[in-house]
Amino acid sequence: MATLKEIARRAEVSASAVSAVVNGTTHTRMSAQTRARIEAVIAEVGYVPNDAARALRRQQAGTIAVVVEGLENPVYKELLLGIYEAAEARGWAVVLGDTAWMRSGSPFLARLLGQGSIDAILLRHEGLIDGDVLAHLRARPTPVVLLEQQSDPHSHWVAVDDLMAGRMATEFLLQAGHTDVRFVGGLDESRTSAARYDGYVTAMKQARRRPRAGSFTGFGVEAGSLGFAAIRSSGTFPTGVVVNNVMSAAGLLAAAADHGVEVPGQLSVVGIHDAEIADIVRPRLTTVRLPMRALGVRAVDQVAALLEGTPTTLGVIESRPQIIVRASTAPPSR
Amino acid sequence: MATLKEIARRAEVSASAVSAVVNGTTHTRMSAQTRARIEAVIAEVGYVPNDAARALRRQQAGTIAVVVEGLENPVYKELLLGIYEAAEARGWAVVLGDTAWMRSGSPFLARLLGQGSIDAILLRHEGLIDGDVLAHLRARPTPVVLLEQQSDPHSHWVAVDDLMAGRMATEFLLQAGHTDVRFVGGLDESRTSAARYDGYVTAMKQARRRPRAGSFTGFGVEAGSLGFAAIRSSGTFPTGVVVNNVMSAAGLLAAAADHGVEVPGQLSVVGIHDAEIADIVRPRLTTVRLPMRALGVRAVDQVAALLEGTPTTLGVIESRPQIIVRASTAPPSR
DNA sequence: CTGAAAGCGCTTACAG
DNA sequence: CTGAAAGCGCTTACAG
CATH class of the missing domain: 3.40.50.2300 (Response regulator)
Known part of the structure; x- marks a missing residue:
């Protein structure tokens, strides 16, 4: 690998001059001729600075x-x-x-x-x-x-604003007339999930509906099936569900289809986060788009x-x- | 940031000794005491080697x-x-x-x-x-x-083996009794796509069916809708299609649903590549899994x-x- | 067995 | 305006 020193030797200038040309710094006011010669050598040799040396010297x-x-x-x-x-x-x-x-x-x-x-x-x-x-x-x-x-x-x-996301998703369902709305997906350990669930709780309380415990089943597709299983085994079946993550929402949709539960006929689903997948699944997913x-x-x-x-x-x-x-x-x- | 030199000073040894402890190299046979002292200082200070310096020195x-x-x-x-x-x-x-x-x-x-x-x-x-x-x-x-x-x-x-993938997907459809099979998706510039298309052509010819020109519409979801549009506007509608990439296959599935084309009733779809999405969409996608x-x-x-x-x-x-x-x-x- | 010294390839303050 | 020299933080051949 060609080094700066080698370029300097070939161009018959100092290393500082080469460095200046490479970086466009102080030495800038060198004769146009010198600069041209240096540039020619750099191009000829295909010189590229060593990142490790730079990082060490620049401390970044x-x-x-x-x-x-x-x-x-x-x-x-x-x-x-x-x-x-x-x-x-x-x-x-x-x-x-x-x-x-x-x-x-x-x-x-x-x-x-x-x-x-x-x-x-x-x-x-x-x-x-x-x-x-x-x-x-x-x-x-x-x-x-x-x-x-x-x-x-x-x-x-x-x-x-994760809290707002959970809240908006829930309010959207409540305003459509749903009364039994659940929250599914995400992780217990995650503050993000906690915030979204808080949003759900806030919306439910404000509408004077009883918030239910969330089913924190994870973020992937399987989190959706698990979530569906959770609401099915909860005694009463809700008419609306907020799903933390679109992928999980897609998974829940699939699980619902497999169990003959019609969406949105029997169950309305809102996913948090928007992604291409929301337009691929059928029915297309209603989502909360986050910035x-x-x-x-x-x-x-x-x-x-x-x-x-x-x-x-x-x-x-x-x-x-x-x-x-x-x-x-x-x-x-x- | 603590440097090696500083550790050496604190432990009252040479830099080489510290380096040896950090890397577990040659100097290895130092007195257990010295080693322990060095390790203690390293732990106390929370020393971690500088990657840029290492990379420069080791040349990797x-x-x-x-x-x-x-x-x-x-x-x-x-x-x-x-x-x-x-x-x-x-x-x-x-x-x-x-x-x-x-x-x-x-x-x-x-x-x-x-x-x-x-x-x-x-x-x-x-x-x-x-x-x-x-x-x-x-x-x-x-x-x-x-x-x-x-x-x-x-x-x-x-x-x-992209050629084999295209061939297997096509043969699967041919063996199921399809005669008009198309190839959709992927990129013209991509040798990968070319190989898969070649596989399609090989299978078609071997079955004495006429291979059609591929519609190289890309890799994403939209490549699926574009692919669907391409086969719809091709005069005769096929009964089977091989789609380059699962995401595109999912997109094609969605387009088919939107146009009232039943899968697999009217159109059989095989996607190349396997991914979670294949199990999320309905109907689930038949795919060719690549290693x-x-x-x-x-x-x-x-x-x-x-x-x-x-x-x-x-x-x-x-x-x-x-x-x-x-x-x-x-x-x-x- | 252990330490001092050189050097990896740069950048930059400094002297000329 | 330009070059020589120091030094970033390591590793490793080498001398003791």
């Missing part, structure tokens, strides 16, 4: 890591887009990983913990990461911004603030969730 | 990058699992990205091109990456292993061979595709 890598729980979940598509765009605008590369890779002792975790290759971490773990691992992460100087609500006052986080892209942008802003040492305000992003009415909801039949 | 980062076209496509789930496991077994971290990020001049691309932070690249681009960018990538010393078939004899690649996990493992083996300079054989992995019969296929009605 120019790369941020995004780690999410269940990378395959389509709800992250928009989030990643927002993160990517905001990061690129700042000149940062982003690399992705799944929280499942953050096992204690894994090389991936080592890269997150060790300085030098990753400047900051954006993390959404839904309460699933080992406490030890999390403590290690916090003990490091690398800034971590959580992409979900936190109760811990010391951590940095940004989140969409995930904006979340991504805000998360990157947070990182920048942290890296610059600017005091920052944390919290929920202002943009409201939005209900997307499709075909999985209707007034209750009697 | 211990990280490989995986970049795929359309990261949100669920067909990659298994592939990534295979890659992750094989990489971890070798002590490598893996980081992910989307080909959309490989735009000329992007920081992400810079990280892939520049030595030092990424040791090797696993890439699946479906023919979509800019030729210039690809040329740049190839010009670099960083090994690139393509996760798809290549015609270029100089590139390194591993692939599943994506094995592909991931093989790709990492390739990388290892390349990094070690071992001569390697390239090509299609031996494990056969497998047809998963669900509910979207039936004999043609008359």
